Amino acid sequence: MKRTTTINLAGMVYHIEEEAFQILKQYVTDIKKVFSKQEGVEEMIADIELRIGELFQERLSKSKEVITENDVKEVMTIMGSPHQFDEDYEPEQDSDFYYNSTENKNKKQLFRDTEEGMLAGVSAGLGHYFNIDPVIIRVLWIILVIMGGSGVLVYIIAWIAIPEAKTTAQKLKMYGQSANLDNFKAFADSVTKEAKTGFKRASNSVKNTFKKKDNTFTKLVRVIAKVFGFIMFFAGLMGTVALVLIFLTDLSFLFFQKEFLNTNLDGILSLFFVDSILAIWLIFTIVLIPTLFLIIAGGMLLFNQKPKSRGFILTLLIIWFIALVGLSFLGVKTGLDFKERYQKEEQLIIEDSIQRLTINLLDNDNLINKMNDYDYDSHFSVQNNRVTMRHTPIHVHPTEDSLYRVIIKKKSNGATIKEAKQRTEKIIYKFERDGKVLNLQSHFSFANDQKIRGQQIHVHIYVPIGKQLQLNDNLDEYPITIQSKSKFPSDLLEQATIWQATEEGMKVLKTL
Structure with missing residues (x-):
């Protein structure tokens, strides 16, 4: 059974054996003594204590909650001896345990370098991580911005996701250096010699070599x-x-x-x-x-x-x-x-005994044909407080009924069924029959205050089997679908056509 005590190290509370505490206390005292004349010693000691705390955390678990003497010695072996920086130091003086003062290279960790960065240090941090000039990274950001603006969003995400290198230990990890006393001392020396508040690691030769090598x-x-x-x-x-x-x-x-x-x-x-x-x-x-x-x-x-x-x-x-x-x-x-959707149908039955029904597709009362300049690229217009939606889809089907039948399907959305129904009922679509001719408008409209809420019009034309349907020309780009007996090229609709309904589908008889 061993006695334990509680210590506060870098803001964290640890339970430690008394013998281990005495060794750790002497170790920290030696560090303070050796580095007492070093500029920025308080900040450096705080960083060292933080690093010791990180190493302690790695050695604790649910089944082990107390720092032992072996744990302290392992941490001191990793950190190194403070006496190696004393001019009168002799290695055999460290008789109690062995200090490993060699500098170990660790795997680099990604941090933001705000000291050398221009904004948040993302580019500088990536430059350190991949050993390339941050200017190259910044040019890549620019290219991403020019190619659609995604660079701004990606930069912000990187800013949030990548931690900033605040402590000396984090800055050493950013360069792939072990956070031991050798490198802490190198950091402090670089601050003194270069008179900088930002971090400059002592072993910066890789970066400098790269710059010299690729100067051009x-x-x-x-x-x-x-x-x-x-x-x-x-x-x-x-x-x-x-x-x-x-x-x-x-x-x-x-x-x-x-x-x-x-x-x-x-x-x-x-x-x-x-x-x-x-x-x-x-x-x-x-x-x-x-x-x-x-x-x-x-x-x-x-x-x-x-x-x-x-x-x-x-x-x-x-x-x-x-x-x-x-x-x-x-x-x-x-x-x-757009939560709810409502559909309303209007039906026109042509009871007269006619053999051929002619469909005239109109745009603002003008027949769509090759003679007028109908713009299929225009789908939407706003004028006189009304919205006009163009290119109303038309569907042609054969039917076993004996009469021609035209069904106008109106659809709209709303937060409730009631609102969707109100919008649907306020859609205006014009069509009229004149003997053997059915005039259909290519567009529908509604008031501005109804807003665009998925309003649609679909026209379904049912042709009795054995009877005919005539379409005007210039419909090859129009959204018209014909339930045909066989596939036909779209350019067929460049001309006026006559179709006949069969049991197998619509069949083109001739072009006009």
């Missing part, structure tokens, strides 16, 4: 970085001006899907979001901050400057993240308007 390449990379810096700075500046004009000025039109819409941004967003004003400011913030980052990052690369305030950069990131979360919640709230 590094210069080339820096030139490329300046070019990218100019592009980013200019693009960010132009993007900011464009955003201000679009979001903060009262433009009465917008260019959307190859045509001008007689509305403003608030009018467009009000068709989608439940709160268009909030959506405008959230989207403006989400898009503006990356353009500001382009200006800042471009300026740093172009003028070789570090950011004046990391707090400002962090504030922008926090605002951007809050806006992104806010827009996500607003999107979820808007998405609830």
